[in-house]
Amino acid sequence: MIDRPEEPSGLDILTLAPELGKMYEPISDxxxxxxxxxxxxxxxxxxFVHDLLMHIARYRGKQIRPAVLFLASRAVGGEPxxxxxxxxxxxxxxxxxxxxxxxxxxxxxxxxRVETVNKRWGDRAAVLLGDFIYSRGFSISTEVRGVSRxxxxxxxxxxxxxxxxxxxxxxVDLTEERYFEIxxxxxxxxxGMACRVGAKLSKGTKKQVEALERYGLCLGMAFQIADDxxxxxxxxxxxxxxxxxxxxxxxxxxxxxxxRTILGExxxxxxxxxxxxxxxxxxxxxxxxxxxEHQVFESVRSTAEKFIAEALKCLEVVPAGPARDSLExxxxxxxxxxx
Amino acid sequence: MIDRPEEPSGLDILTLAPELGKMYEPISDxxxxxxxxxxxxxxxxxxFVHDLLMHIARYRGKQIRPAVLFLASRAVGGEPxxxxxxxxxxxxxxxxxxxxxxxxxxxxxxxxRVETVNKRWGDRAAVLLGDFIYSRGFSISTEVRGVSRxxxxxxxxxxxxxxxxxxxxxxVDLTEERYFEIxxxxxxxxxGMACRVGAKLSKGTKKQVEALERYGLCLGMAFQIADDxxxxxxxxxxxxxxxxxxxxxxxxxxxxxxxRTILGExxxxxxxxxxxxxxxxxxxxxxxxxxxEHQVFESVRSTAEKFIAEALKCLEVVPAGPARDSLExxxxxxxxxxx
Numbered sequence: 001m002i003d004r005p006e007e008p009s010g011l012d013i014l015t016l017a018p019e020l021g022k023m024y025e026p027i028s029d030x031x032x033x034x035x036x037x038x039x040x041x042x043x044x045x046x047x048f049v050h051d052l053l054m055h056i057a058r059y060r061g062k063q064i065r066p067a068v069l070f071l072a073s074r075a076v077g078g079e080p081x082x083x084x085x086x087x088x089x090x091x092x093x094x095x096x097x098x099x100x101x102x103x104x105x106x107x108x109x110x111x112x113r114v115e116t117v118n119k120r121w122g123d124r125a126a127v128l129l130g131d132f133i134y135s136r137g138f139s140i141s142t143e144v145r146g147v148s149r150x151x152x153x154x155x156x157x158x159x160x161x162x163x164x165x166x167x168x169x170x171x172v173d174l175t176e177e178r179y180f181e182i183x184x185x186x187x188x189x190x191x192g193m194a195c196r197v198g199a200k201l202s203k204g205t206k207k208q209v210e211a212l213e214r215y216g217l218c219l220g221m222a223f224q225i226a227d228d229x230x231x232x233x234x235x236x237x238x239x240x241x242x243x244x245x246x247x248x249x250x251x252x253x254x255x256x257x258x259x260r261t262i263l264g265e266x267x268x269x270x271x272x273x274x275x276x277x278x279x280x281x282x283x284x285x286x287x288x289x290x291x292x293e294h295q296v297f298e299s300v301r302s303t304a305e306k307f308i309a310e311a312l313k314c315l316e317v318v319p320a321g322p323a324r325d326s327l328e329x330x331x332x333x334x335x336x337x338x339x
Numbered sequence: 340m341i342d343r344p345e346e347p348s349g350l351d352i353l354t355l356a357p358e359l360g361k362m363y364e365p366i367s368d369x370x371x372x373x374x375x376x377x378x379x380x381x382x383x384x385x386x387f388v389h390d391l392l393m394h395i396a397r398y399r400g401k402q403i404r405p406a407v408l409f410l411a412s413r414a415v416g417g418e419p420x421x422x423x424x425x426x427x428x429x430x431x432x433x434x435x436x437x438x439x440x441x442x443x444x445x446x447x448x449x450x451x452r453v454e455t456v457n458k459r460w461g462d463r464a465a466v467l468l469g470d471f472i473y474s475r476g477f478s479i480s481t482e483v484r485g486v487s488r489x490x491x492x493x494x495x496x497x498x499x500x501x502x503x504x505x506x507x508x509x510x511v512d513l514t515e516e517r518y519f520e521i522x523x524x525x526x527x528x529x530x531g532m533a534c535r536v537g538a539k540l541s542k543g544t545k546k547q548v549e550a551l552e553r554y555g556l557c558l559g560m561a562f563q564i565a566d567d568x569x570x571x572x573x574x575x576x577x578x579x580x581x582x583x584x585x586x587x588x589x590x591x592x593x594x595x596x597x598x599r600t601i602l603g604e605x606x607x608x609x610x611x612x613x614x615x616x617x618x619x620x621x622x623x624x625x626x627x628x629x630x631x632e633h634q635v636f637e638s639v640r641s642t643a644e645k646f647i648a649e650a651l652k653c654l655e656v657v658p659a660g661p662a663r664d665s666l667e668x669x670x671x672x673x674x675x676x677x678x
Contacts, residue, residue, distance in 0.1 A: 048506030049499065101470065105463045124505045125341045127466060131440065131473065132498035138477045139491035148487055152478035159471035160388065166463045167387030 026322040069198035074323035078202020093137035101130040106245040154193040162322025168251035188220030211317040218311035222304040228253035261277040353513035360439035364662040366409040401605040408537035413662035417541020432476035445584040459576040491605025527559030550656040567592035
């Protein structure tokens with residue numbers, strides 16, 4: 001079980017998923033240390049800045065990225081120390097900054113059941129708060145020897161992935177290959193980097209470091225595929241965040257690409273019309289109906305499962321034990337969400 | 340004179356201000372090296388990203404921040420090398436990223452006589468491009484020993500300054516003290532840091548490094564005071580960027596604060612009404628009339644001159660010579676703009 005510090009740590013694991021507690025057992029002390037560190041970092045003597053930081057502390061959820069960093073460290077026989085905490089903190093900060101900017105870009109109103117920064121304080125605050133968090137993350141990363149370049153480059157790749165997605169908005173003919181390239185950059189590299197850093201700081205072998213990075217990458221791919229499916233099929237009240245924004249913003253995600261392929265030119269007229277006019281009333285339910293009719297989610301799930309299978313295979317490089325068990329469980333957990 | 344490479348370097352100094360050419364003579368090779376470096380860095384195999392990078396290359400103007408970095412290096416007897424180029428590049432990247440985000444926040448349409456990123460490609464591209472540039476800057480900074488922390492912290496301070504400004508939008512009673520604190524953070528620290536890095540990399544004495552940093556800080560303060568005045572009184576066609584946004588966005592800048600003080604409670608009714616309704620038609624000309632009537636710009640100019648005087652005094656720590664001459668001319672140049 002995880003201690004609950006007096007300050008809101010955001011780590012309300014048990015209400016999120018009962019199995020998460022067990023999965024996080026090997027790293028519960030590490031997560032406590034991380035959240036203590038984040039609570040200290042997330043402070044400001046400026047009331048306005050302080051309010052913003054307190055607000056986004058509530059965005060913290062399952063902390064999967066820091067968790068895999070700590071688990072990768074323990075999986076190679078390490079004992080996470082302050083350097084791990086700092087890196088895990090940076091990974092979480094980078095993730096939080098992308099959330100703040102994503103919500104603004106998606107014009108999202110809800111995040112983890114609270115108002116988004118853009119909704120509550122406006123776009124200006126959201127842009128600047130994201131920048132503020134990024135730069136804090138970079139600053140912290142310079143305190144740990146040999147990782148700051150990797151962390152900056154990963155952030156750069158994430159931004160590139162997001163830019164590519166923006167650049168391909170409305171591109172109804174986006175290929176699966178390109179989709180995978182984009183989600184690898186915008187999502188999966190951060191998981192991969194977290195695992196790499198965790199294992200590397202704990203002096204894992206080159207083979208272990210690389211395999212664990214690949215594990216993270218595959219986990220991230222599966223996670224994003226699941227997330228994209230959720231955006232099309234999920235229920236806002238259940239998921240606790242704004243959904244349906246991908247469709248509205250012309251993002252061609254895997255289910256849509258696959259549906260387009262299944263329907264082909266001849267039967268694809270209705271779909272194409274919706275994709276070109278995604279803000280028309282009824283667009284989402286109509287697409288949902290087609291996706292169900294053609295069992296697209298089964299097909300998408302099977303793709304995600306392949307990534308998970310590869311992730312599990314990567315774990316063979318580390319000895320059996322509680323950390324490896326947790327990494328295994330975590331991999332399956334990604335698919336348990338709502339897909 | 341400065342060579343013009345085939346690639347658009349953005350360094351079109353002579354058309355900007357004839358005296359700039361002479362001022363930049365001691366560092367013309369450094370600026371060529373910098374712009375060659377930036378042209379290499381500002382490339383992407385992705386057409387969409389490439390277009391964005393080519394576009395913002397046109398934002399590059401007088402490059403005052405890189406210039407003071409090189410001049411500070413030469414003023415302490417240094418010979419700028421690759422490390423200086425990289426740091427100057429990072430300083431320019433940080434500045435460019437803030438411009439891209441600022442334009443989005445101000446809903447500005449024109450920047451350096453071309454369309455802003457937000458105007459041309461939308462808000463999503465503008466947010467992500469800013470993030471992309473920031474992270475590239477951090478990545479480069481890790482290549483130079485001992486500066487990445489300073490660069491990240493400075494960026495963090497800039498974002499904090501911008502956040503404080505957002506947080507105080509519409510605060511008609513903002514004090515001068517608070518205004519100075521905000522502009523120091525959002526603008527002046529970057530000039531100060533550029534000078535510090537230039538002098539430090541060239542092994543200036545502690546006293547020189549500190550005095551040059553202070554020089555940069557004072558220069559930045561004067562620059563921002565001039566810029567804020569320009570936003571109220573300038574002519575868009577002449578300045579080449581959107582103006583009047585501060586007033587519209589409820590930013591209390593020095594001229595407005597001073598006018599408020601001069602008018603006092605009794606005579607300040609009209610001003611207060613405009614400041615509370617800054618988007619009403621005629622707000623800007625009405626404020627302009629009052630500012631002129633009460634000779635506020637003269638008063639503001641005298642404040643900027645005090646900062647310039649302090650900047651000049653700081654230069655006494657370095658030996659006389661072309662670099663120091665340029666730093667002196669540059670300081671006076673800030674006030675020659677249109678104030």
